Structures are given as structure tokens and as C-alpha cells.
Amino acid sequence: MPELPEVETIKRQLARRIKGKTIRDAEVRLVKLIRHPVKKFKKLVEGAKVVGVNRRGKLILIELSKGVVLVIHLKLSGQLVFNGKGSKHTHLIYHFADKSKLLHNDLRKFGFVKVVEKDKLNDFFEKEKMGLEPLKSDFTFKRFRQLLSKRKKSKIKLALMDQSLFVGIGNIYANEILFASGVHPQRTVGSLMEKEIKKIYRNIKSVLTFAIKKKGASDRDYVDAGGQKGSYMKFAKVYNREGKPCLKCGTKIKRVKFSGRSSYFCEKCQN
């Protein structure tokens, strides 16, 4: 569930809380969470200091003093909670030298932690085929249109969620961006008019930025680094609102499933 706004929220809060701290002990409770032999992982991590916390797409990057970076993907239900209370879903605990700690919880256990050498981070992103950051200045309208044109036959919603074009947009925000743009999620990219592409471009930026202000969306499991829920769902116009009145025209919001994902939209406002 954590998409760009949720991961960005965690990143900002973590940076504030753990920068400068030394990891005394990494308590690995679920071996499959870390994609390394446990011994090697502990050796790399223990004794290292947190130099910085960053984000790339939906990945959290915790940079350590030993020239390595913890690359964390929370997938469906991952949480990183500073000084949180452990539960049966707590699979990894970083104990800092000052007795504070960072919990990595994951109810579905789909997430992962990889240790990547700092020098090799860019190779890693390239290998993972990660697209443009939608809130960075190099994400221009021209680049957006150009990237979209590589997927003329695909449905616009799937193109928005395609991490090899641009990163960070998942199901919640794809639905919201398309509602804000008045575009039906099943329209093909090739059928979009210049005006519509421009609207989508603007709304990617505005919806994501607004969602960061609201500290993300807590549809189910998501909490931020302080264990708090995000408030974006209060402002969602279509996501998870099947059967409820469209906030613009009152028509009932529809839910249609394609590509295994629920799409929410207003038939009247989006075409």
C-alpha cells in the first residue's frame, strides 16, 4: 500500500529521528525479509552509523557509514516504526546505541531489505528499470508525453502505475489522478488528447504533493514512522468509494476490476 506519498512521509520522519545514530544490533526475526545471509547482513549493518535517509520511488534508502545502503521495499503491508511496540508482525529490529530502536513490521511478509554498496546504487536502479521521479524537476511535460507515447496501446491507468516509466504511483493515486483529470481509467494512451495528457501531468504532481501533506493514505495497514495513520483517505474522491455519490456530480462511483486491480471512477465525470 505504501506508494510515493507514504514512503516520502516515512523518509522525512526517519531522517529526523535516526540520522547520526549507531546501529548496535540488528535483530533478524524473519530471515526471508533480508535478501542476504543473516551473518553477512549483521556484519554489514552492526556498528554502522546512519548517515542519511532517502527515497527512490517506493524504496526507502537508509545510508550507512560503511559505504552501504539499506534498500527497503514495504510492498503491501510493511511498516517502519521508530520506537514502536513490537508485535507478531515485527520481523526485524534495529537497536541503536542510545537504546532507541527502529521496527520493521510486515503483516503480509512481502517486503524486503537489501544491502547495496553506495557506488552501485545507480546500477541497482537501472537494473530494476526504475523510471522518472514525478516530483523532480526533470519530470517535465515533454518527458511525460514522450514516455507515455511508448505505451500507446495500454490503458492509461496501467501506464501511470508502470514503474519503468515513472515511479511511485500505485492503485490509490492512479485512481485519484484520473478522477482529478476527468479521464476514464480504461482509455488507451493513444486515444488521449493533448489537453488530457496535460491535465494528467499536472494532477500527478498536485495529487502526490497534497497526499504528502496529509502524510499519506491509510487504507488498511499503513502507518508512518511515528506509528500514526495518514489522513489522505478522508480526502479521496473515488478510491474505496464504490456506490457512494461522486463529489462533483452525485452519480454513484463505480468499481471495475481489470488487470487484477480495482478501479474506481465516476462514469459521468470521467470519459
Add this chain to the structure above:
DNA sequence: TATATTGTTACACC
């Protein structure tokens, strides 16, 4: 118990 949830990937199909 069947189903829903998501990002990612393997694979079938034109």
C-alpha cells in the same frame, strides 16, 4: 473456505 489485497515477474499471444 474462498476471496481480497499489491508490486513484480513469467509467460502466452499477436
Add this chain to the structure above:
DNA sequence: TGGTGTAACAATAT
């Protein structure tokens, strides 16, 4: 070939 869509997968709660 490469673009596209679908199914499968991870694990759990309800």
C-alpha cells in the same frame, strides 16, 4: 521482436 495483457506469487485476515 516487442508491446500487451493475464496469471501466478508472496502471506494473512476476514
